[in-house]
Structures are given as structure tokens and as C-alpha cells.
Amino acid sequence: MDSFVRDLYSLPIGAEFSGYFFVENVEIRKHRTGEPFLRLILSDRTGTFTALWWKPPKDADLTQFQKGDVVYVSGHVEYFQGSLQPKLKEIRKAEPGEYSSDKFVSVSRYSIDEQFTELLELIESVKNPYLKKLLELFFYDDDFVELFLKTPAGKTIHHACIGGLLEHTLSVCEICETVARRFKSIDRDLLIAAAILHDIGKVHEYRVGTSIEITTEGMLLGHLYMSCEMVAEKIAQVEGFPRELKVKLLHCILSHHGKYEHGSPKMPKTLEAVALAYADALDSRVKGFEEFIERELGAGKGWTRRHFAFEVPIYFDGEFNYGE
Ligand SMILES: [Fe+2]
Numbered sequence: 001m002d003s004f005v006r007d008l009y010s011l012p013i014g015a016e017f018s019g020y021f022f023v024e025n026v027e028i029r030k031h032r033t034g035e036p037f038l039r040l041i042l043s044d045r046t047g048t049f050t051a052l053w054w055k056p057p058k059d060a061d062l063t064q065f066q067k068g069d070v071v072y073v074s075g076h077v078e079y080f081q082g083s084l085q086p087k088l089k090e091i092r093k094a095e096p097g098e099y100s101s102d103k104f105v106s107v108s109r110y111s112i113d114e115q116f117t118e119l120l121e122l123i124e125s126v127k128n129p130y131l132k133k134l135l136e137l138f139f140y141d142d143d144f145v146e147l148f149l150k151t152p153a154g155k156t157i158h159h160a161c162i163g164g165l166l167e168h169t170l171s172v173c174e175i176c177e178t179v180a181r182r183f184k185s186i187d188r189d190l191l192i193a194a195a196i197l198h199d200i201g202k203v204h205e206y207r208v209g210t211s212i213e214i215t216t217e218g219m220l221l222g223h224l225y226m227s228c229e230m231v232a233e234k235i236a237q238v239e240g241f242p243r244e245l246k247v248k249l250l251h252c253i254l255s256h257h258g259k260y261e262h263g264s265p266k267m268p269k270t271l272e273a274v275a276l277a278y279a280d281a282l283d284s285r286v287k288g289f290e291e292f293i294e295r296e297l298g299a300g301k302g303w304t305r306r307h308f309a310f311e312v313p314i315y316f317d318g319e320f321n322y323g324e
């Protein structure tokens, strides 16, 4: 049994539970008798609670548990002064690989399989043979796909979840498709290829463990450069890929943050690049709002606190809907 924190709140007093939890804090304390016990703050993606290892065996090494560890615990539900405070029967450090990251990091609300099928259909719809071949080199590669499907699109601001990059990529593609239908001068295949590839560097920019971390490579290079490097490498494998097309595609990727102060070394200077930059901003901003509302209000309604990056509080009195 691997209970979520959320589930513990609905269990009756005395009910047994077990599961993997992240150690937010740990302290060794003493009973009046002088015997030591452990007080832990444990969490997963659904919440936090305090737990006590009230009667550790005499020979137990209480110093082995550290902040930042993942532990496996079992115990029973108890409350102290109205707060959940289970007593633990057993606690041990968990081995990496024993638990899955989705216990700690949330997962895209939309089906990963269905979204990936849609992405493959989009690739199928690209007529330009060079762009199509390029996309296939990425998305027909199982190792790359496995990584891509797990990658978040952000650490905190938007799509900070497993599968977030896929969700964001698809959403940006849908917006671009609409824009290309309206503005016929846009090279639709170039725009769609750029939308699919614009953030692929994130597969090496983020690492998902018990939280979403930025890698050293991500910190030092950033995903705009990393995406360009990955795309340029694959273009080199496509025979006859036109130089001009390569330049236009890389320009879209390099300029997709729209402004120098947002990390783009180039401002958008083509129709496709400007469409992509706005599509990217539109999707990430709306999704960022939605995620923040959900984090702040849960099932409630009204005003959130001021958003740390958008610098405004956000109002919501509707119902969340992640349906079709
Ligand atoms: Fe980006």
C-alpha cells in the first residue's frame, strides 16, 4: 500500500497506513524518561503531515534520517490537538527506483498516450519532406520519446508536471495551427515544426526526482540554445536539408521567448517566429494562471494571493474542467 497524504485525512483514527514520503524535516526529541523519539514532517504532492516514531527500537540509528530523504513508513492514524499526527510502527530509507516520481511531482491532467498520438498525427500532417524527416528523427526514437513524455515544461511557473512538456507543446501547436489558418502567408509546416521542437532542450534542462530540478547543463546553457543544438545535430543527418530552412527554423527557436529580457538572444523577425513567440506566451501564461489558481484555491473560489511572477492576484469563481 502506498497512501497519499490526502488519503490519510479521510482514514478513521487507528487505521493502518503505509507509503513513501519525502522528509521535509526531522528532529530527534526525548521522552520525559530520556528515551529518544523521532518527529518528522513528511510530504508528497498532495500535502504534508507531522509523524512521530514514538518507540524506536533501542538499537535504532535515529541520525540516519535526513531532510530531503524519501522514507517508507507504516503506522496508524492519530490526531493531536486537532492535527493529523500518526505514530509510526516502521520507518526506513527508500532506495531510488523503489518509488515513482509521480508520488511527489504532479502529472499532466491529460492522457499522455492520447496527447502523444495527437502529436504523431501532427507530424504526419507535415508535407515538407525535410521537416517531416527531421521530426521523425526525434519522435520515432524510443529513447528520446521516453524522456520527452516525462519532462515538465517548467519548474514552477507553468506546466510544472510530468508530461508538462508534451501538454505545452501540443497546446502551442494547436494555437499555431489556428494562426496559420488565418494568416495564409505563414509557412504552416515551418511553424508547426518549430512549435513541436521549440522547447525540446527541456528534456536535458530539467530532471524529475522528488521535485523538478534544473540540471547544470540547463543552468549553464538554457533550453533555447540546447533545443537549437539538438535540432542542428539532427538536421545534419537529413540529406539535402536546405540551409535557408534550417536558418528559419533555428531563428524561430532562438526567438521564441520574444524578448531579450526573457532570454531570447534574437527578437522574432519572421512571420513564423512572431506567431510562435505569441503562441508560446499565450499558452504558458493561461496555464500558469490555471495552475496557480488550483494551487492557491483548491476547490475554493475567489481571489488568490499575488502571483510572484505575474505580479497580480487572480480571480476565479468557476469549476476546473480538464475534459475533452
Ligand atoms: Fe521556451
Ligand SMILES: [Fe+2]
Binding pocket: 168, 198, 199, 280
Ligand atoms: Fe514553450
